[in-house]
Amino acid sequence: MADISWEKPKNPEKPKRSERFKFLTAGIVILAAVLYLLISGTLQGARYFITVADLLQGEAYKGQTLRISGAVDGETIDYDSEKAIIQFEIVNIPSEYDDLATALHEALLDPTAPRLRVRVEDAAMPDLLQHEAQAILTGALGDDGIFHATELLLKCPSRFEESTGPEGLSKIPEHQ
Numbered sequence: 111m112a113d114i115s116w117e118k119p120k121n122p123e124k125p126k127r128s129e130r131f132k133f134l135t136a137g138i139v140i141l142a143a144v145l146y147l148l149i150s151g152t153l154q155g156a157r158y159f160i161t162v163a164d165l166l167q168g169e170a171y172k173g174q175t176l177r178i179s180g181a182v183d184g185e186t187i188d189y190d191s192e193k194a195i196i197q198f199e200i201v202n203i204p205s206e207y208d209d210l211a212t213a214l215h216e217a218l219l220d221p222t223a224p225r226l227r228v229r230v231e232d233a234a235m236p237d238l239l240q241h242e243a244q245a246i247l248t249g250a251l252g253d254d255g256i257f258h259a260t261e262l263l264l265k266c267p268s269r270f271e272e273s274t275g276p277e278g279l280s281k282i283p284e285h286q
Contacts, residue, residue, distance in 0.1 A: 184241025
């Protein structure tokens with residue numbers, strides 16, 4: 111048999127300085143991009159939604175895509191099934207409240223509360239779109255003063271209220 115041996119080369123090729131500089135530069139660029147995305151995402155998500163009153167106070171929000179919240183006035187709901195357009199009004203909900211259901215009810219009873227007309231196109235009529243539901247909308251305020259929503263989320267507090275049983279324990283009511 112032949113005698114085969116392996117020897118370590120005496121002068122292994124070291125990466126050139128220019129190659130190390132490229133990797134270092136690429137790493138710094140990637141790190142900077144990740145930090146930028148984290149910081150900008152945190153600043154944008156710092157506030158989940160703005161109120162109707164905040165939106166109507168000035169021209170700063172006009173044309174910007176944003177998320178707003180308000181109480182649905184059930185008497186203003188209009189659905190055009192042929193064109194798949196939903197229109198309704200939302201009323202400002204105070205930013206501080208103890209009970210959402212009470213806050214929605216009281217907001218709709220307040221004749222001085224700011225109101226906003228909403229238009230949602232290409233949408234089916236949701237079951238939860240009803241009087242005193244909380245609407246969370248994503249869209250933009252148009253020059254016509256109507257909020258053109260691209261996304262509609264609804265919360266109906268009466269479906270999530272807790273009731274107290276005879277043992278004093280809270281339980282979620284069964285399907286209504």
